Amino acid sequence: MNTQQTYHVAVVGATGAVGEKMLETLSKRSFPIGKLTLLSSKRSAGKTLVYNNETYEVQEATPESFAGVDIALFSAGGSVSKKLAPEAVKHGAIVIDNTSAFRMDTEVPLVVPEVNPEDLTAHKGIIANPNCSTIQMVAALKPIKERYGLSRVIVSTYQAVSGAGTEAIEEMKQQSRDLLDGKAAEPKILPVGGDKKHYQIAFNAIPQIDVFQDNGYTFEEMKMINETKKILHDEDLSVSATCVRLPVASGHAESVYIETEATDVTAEEIKALLQTAEGVTLQDDPSTQTYPMPALAEGKDDVFVGRVRKDPDVANGIHLWVVSDNLLKGAALNSVQIAERMIEMKLLNS
């Protein structure tokens, strides 16, 4: 007799880059789905998608779409979440939102299950999935903060184009082909679809992800700064960030510089700690040129850490190189893991 509880799951933004990975992840992890509802914008409604050998027609997301839904995984942009997530909650669904719409809302838990699962208990219907570049960084930093204290983070990112959607991947490929053929690149989307100017991403690096804020930082940089403090429950932690887009399809890399409170930590101690950290895989052996890279991380679940070493001049300064698949742990996987953790913690109504 199978007594496993199953859930009615809705995926909002099912036809997007993250939506596709949500479905793959739910299937791969055998998430207990009783009923599956695939939702999208009006434009993509009517498309069909296959899940576990069954074909589903994607429906336009409306407030009524959430009747009977237990878990709604949102990844269709901030404006859709702002409009429809409260409607889903009214219908009794738990919303796990992958956009920035509610992340800094003090009423909304912002959760990486390996880092701050306890925050889930305070939810009021919506749980926010952090920004991709934040998730992988805090996964590596949490065990270090717990053991040695953490006073400072300075991060420079090396981010993949898939964070800007499937069209951005196509744009990178088309520009690469054109430039290799001696033609001009035609920038149309990156760095930011809705911004005024577009720049070549193929064979280039663009120091802008998301739009600029009044303080000269991009919104992506401010997400890393603010979300890191919220997830680690430490408003006194100094965090600063520079976010850069690269011609890489999937897999964000980060050069993370930290200062621990302890001044006598060795790189070997940090490595030993990360070797047993949940969700983290240490790839660090200079003698065999072993270190994480986006091309190796694509399609994998873990957060990979390498190049661990001490600042030669600053006793509590440590470098880490952190890589993870931005569509998986950075988005779809973390969202599904939040749902799984809520089931474990008995935070979902049965």
Add this chain to the structure above:
Amino acid sequence: MNTQQTYHVAVVGATGAVGEKMLETLSKRSFPIGKLTLLSSKRSAGKTLVYNNETYEVQEATPESFAGVDIALFSAGGSVSKKLAPEAVKHGAIVIDNTSAFRMDTEVPLVVPEVNPEDLTAHKGIIANPNCSTIQMVAALKPIKERYGLSRVIVSTYQAVSGAGTEAIEEMKQQSRDLLDGKAAEPKILPVGGDKKHYQIAFNAIPQIDVFQDNGYTFEEMKMINETKKILHDEDLSVSATCVRLPVASGHAESVYIETEATDVTAEEIKALLQTAEGVTLQDDPSTQTYPMPALAEGKDDVFVGRVRKDPDVANGIHLWVVSDNLLKGAALNSVQIAERMIEMKLLNS
């Protein structure tokens, strides 16, 4: 009547990526060449190159090649410099060496003409051209150090493949074509030609440039650390670095985090200072998405700086994004500028 002094110039490594740029730069700047000798390894000897519409046959570099040479520009690898630079000096030539062979030799000036031209006066025949990634960084840091003091530098680089030679550019292009065509990439050179393992550079980022040292840093990282202190004459300056290779042909970018001694500097003051700095072009206006990028810097002489902003949490912390053509200011141009400066300073025998 033309009374301009001319010089017998030898280019060692004339057929390489930097050698080619040396010749372009000498021609573009109308360097006063009386006689030009092009030298290479035995393997490339016999090739012909055109300089100012005249064809030259490249000769194998031997100790005797330097008879009568006034200025020898070396860029053929450290082992060639170690063997032949002293021979050139014996023949009375001034050697400007673009390899790492003599950079940390206390008897050898390590010079960026805009930064420490005074060091040239102490030369004993050999002047070292710094590492490409160091040159562009110190060009941006020198005016800041002079005005506001500088206590700390933490840099993460985004480096182009041309720093590893013309074959590395071809490797990147071939891998890009293969991957776009659905074939596997075949890594043969990068990250380091002579190292044990090779990794895909197309659509990837490799956190290794040059070989690993015993302390876990790569040689490229240690070059940035040690050369920056030497050029800025400041052994107390804290410097740390993470160097990463990108699928970009030419143009190194750097996310540079600094701490000034002054704690009340504004980003606007730093920008105003850099706007008038020699060899530096400020490209910094978030409202028009203006910032430096490798694709914009390729073929240009200057060091471009943008994304200037203060750390939101640390009063004396400032971010810079520094981009320059690694084959020009990072190599060929700086070498030629050293020669020009030595002529101006009357440090070359007439």
